Amino acid sequence: MRVIIAGGGKALYFLGRNFASKGYEAVIVNKDPEECRRLSRQLAVEVICGDGSDEHILEQAGARRADAVLAITPKDQDNLVICQLAALQFGVPRTVALANDPDNVEIFEQLGVSAFSTTHIVGSLIEQHAALEEITNLLPVGEGRVNVTEILLPPDAPVAGKRLKDVILPENTLVAVVIRDGDPIVPRGDNDLRAGDTVVLITLPENHGAALKIITGEGS
Amino acid sequence: MSNDRFIVVVGCGRVGSRLANKLSAAGNSLVVIDIDESTFGDLSAEFSGFRLAGDATQVALLREAKLHEADTLIATTHDDNVNLMVAQVARNIFKTPLVMARVFDPKREQVYERLGIRTVCPTSVAASLFMEALGGETSEPRERKQ
Numbered sequence: 303m304r305v306i307i308a309g310g311g312k313a314l315y316f317l318g319r320n321f322a323s324k325g326y327e328a329v330i331v332n333k334d335p336e337e338c339r340r341l342s343r344q345l346a347v348e349v350i351c352g353d354g355s356d357e358h359i360l361e362q363a364g365a366r367r368a369d370a371v372l373a374i375t376p377k378d379q380d381n382l383v384i385c386q387l388a389a390l391q392f393g394v395p396r397t398v399a400l401a402n403d404p405d406n407v408e409i410f411e412q413l414g415v416s417a418f419s420t421t422h423i424v425g426s427l428i429e430q431h432a433a434l435e436e437i438t439n440l441l442p443v444g445e446g447r448v449n450v451t452e453i454l455l456p457p458d459a460p461v462a463g464k465r466l467k468d469v470i471l472p473e474n475t476l477v478a479v480v481i482r483d484g485d486p487i488v489p490r491g492d493n494d495l496r497a498g499d500t501v502v503l504i505t506l507p508e509n510h511g512a513a514l515k516i517i518t519g520e521g522s
Numbered sequence: 523m524s525n526d527r528f529i530v531v532v533g534c535g536r537v538g539s540r541l542a543n544k545l546s547a548a549g550n551s552l553v554v555i556d557i558d559e560s561t562f563g564d565l566s567a568e569f570s571g572f573r574l575a576g577d578a579t580q581v582a583l584l585r586e587a588k589l590h591e592a593d594t595l596i597a598t599t600h601d602d603n604v605n606l607m608v609a610q611v612a613r614n615i616f617k618t619p620l621v622m623a624r625v626f627d628p629k630r631e632q633v634y635e636r637l638g639i640r641t642v643c644p645t646s647v648a649a650s651l652f653m654e655a656l657g658g659e660t661s662e663p664r665e666r667k668q
Contacts, residue, residue: 357629379579379603
């Protein structure tokens with residue numbers, strides 16, 4: 303997989319390192335010559351010094367054969383244009399823009415560019431942890447219409463000690479994985495649930511609260 | 523051109539302020555936005571519109587500028603990407619009927635023409651004016667006389 307990352311700072315450095323360790327062919331585009339020199343010393347990835355919203359620079363970074371472009375500069379307008387040029391001029395199949403201003407997530411999506419906001423992500427992580435510490439919403443899937451939730455079963459969980467087939471869950475709910483002592487199990491009806499298990503639950507929003515109540519005994 | 527339009531001008535540099543002064547003097551309603559308040563000093567005494575200091579890439583500011591009621595938006599900042607983003611937001615989100623952007627990079631200009639953004643590229647304009655002054659209608663190099 304060839305990924306072009308435009309931006310700078312620590313986030314870019316660690317992403318570059320992470321992608322390189324996964325064996326991706328990562329290319330970094332950064333405007334600052336000094337930072338470029340440092341990045342090429344520190345990382346085993348190609349570094350292109352220049353403006354990612356300049357077509358020539360994207361071409362030099364190999365945009366024609368890139369599978370994805372990630373634009374994480376501190377300027378939202380640059381991130382938008384980088385992604386649009388990559389998609390429109392080079393046909394890059396997947397582009398993602400960082401929206402520094404959280405309001406721009408919606409704006410970018412309306413302009414046809416996938417976007418994320420670290421403010422949103424961190425904010426919702428904190429909210430979820432504050433709400434119930436044993437429940438972690440892992441990720442919204444299908445534009446937020448599917449919840450994937452990780453639940454640590456407390457000692458008093460009503461489902462602890464029951465076999466899965468004896469637990470009556472609402473429609474559109476699935477216990478996808480049970481993690482017991484660090485080992486993941488994809489459970490069938492005969493598997494039991496125990497206190498201390500971590501359950502990965504897939505729900506639709508309308509049944510999410512009801513399913514959580516059955517599993518943890520607490521209202522959500 | 524009718525002179526009772528509501529026009530939002532983004533960027534109050536040399537081009538933006540000149541444009542705003544002329545459009546306001548002609549009787550249009552103007553809102554001028556610039557991130558740097560000191561640029562408003564270039565607006566003339568006859569300018570009767572509103573001045574709004576802030577970052578036009580933030581939708582909240584465009585809302586404050588009442589862009590949803592505007593007939594026209596002209597993005598004139600010195601940053602191509604700001605102009606292109608603001609122009610797209612105006613066109614696609616605020617549904618502003620007429621949207622124009624100044625774009626220095628001719629390559630970017632072509633891409634955004636395709637997205638329905640009307641662009642003015644000072645680089646191409648200046649080059650073709652020079653070409654015209656040189657007597658060549660096109661940019662094709664002419665054969666040299668032996």
